[in-house]
Amino acid sequence: MRNHRVYVGTIGEGVWRSLDNGQTFARAADGMFVECHVRALAVHPRDDRLLYLGSEQGLYRSTNGADDWQRVESPLNGQQIWSILIPPQQPETILAGTCPSRIFRSLDAGRTWEECRTALTQECPRILHTRVTTLKADPDDPKLFWAGVEIDGIHRSIDGGATWQRYSGTGLVSQDIHDLALVPANGKRVLLAATNADLHRSTDDGRTWQALDVKRGVPWSYCRTLTLPLGQAGTVLLGTGNGPPGSAGVVGISRDAGLTWQAAALPGHANSTIWNFAAHRADPNLIYANSVSGEVYRSHDGGHAWEKLMREFGEIRALAWTP
DSSP states (O other): OOOOEEEEEEBSSOEEEESSTTSOOEEOOTTSOTTOBOOEEEEETTEEEEEEEEETTEEEEESSTTSOOEEOOSTTTTOEEEEEEOOTTOTTOEEEEEESSOEEEESSTTSSOEEOBOOOOOEETTTEEOEEEEEEEOTTOTTOEEEEEETTEEEEESSTTSBOEEOOOBOOSOSOEEEEEEEEETTEEEEEEEESSOEEEESSTTSBOEEOOGGGTSSOOEEEEEEOOTTOTTOEEEEEESSSSOSOEEEEEESSTTSSOEEOBOSSOBSSOEEEEEOOTTOTTOEEEEETTSOEEEESSSSSBOEEOSOOOSOEEEEEEEO
């Protein structure tokens, strides 16, 4: 196992960092409120020491691997940030999604910002305010971006993020979108949408969706997070559990772009829903996952088998690792 760092974003305890491959952790919140709510972490695609963090106080940046942080002064100040995207092919661009749902964009690495024009609904009786839970860049089209909103469906931008339109298509059994994945498969592109009710699959760029009935392969249909293990064509990992936060969870693995699923080899059920994955191009086989109620898991084989770290936390909402 190559030497690496692990970052854990928590609710009420800030961000924690391991410098020894996940063996020990210490809080790494210098420059921000130490008990902030961290719901988003992003690693710059070309600089592993350049990190971005979203909390209820706004957007923060570290240039030294979380030795310290500085707030990125922007319209995001005081906004509760739920998602951050730095497109790998456009590293000067930053997108951030908030609760209540809004999307902001910088084209110059955070020096200047604009609020994107959207059709987002902000009010939701079930959760008071909707939130932008995920932002994804299309790997084949630099102008195409996707957003998943809880509870307001799927939104799409075809002009580099400047404007967004609701694009949920037909066939979604729920508009409670938790995560999205764009999966290359046999020369085509498959879209997956994780919701509170099932996982959905589209083969026509989101115009129509098929509910996959993942309970045929994993115990629960509350689907929270998705990731694509690098170098494994058609393989997808799914974090699921028996509710939010739930009292049990598993990692699902698919080798056919989401059509069929089976439970990966966790050391027993997690104590709650699997909420996040963390992968990095430096080692495609090394993947981290966490349950929302504080457990952290690690895989050395691209997500097939897992081990649990000794260190446990409170509520975890964000996860990353870097060399």
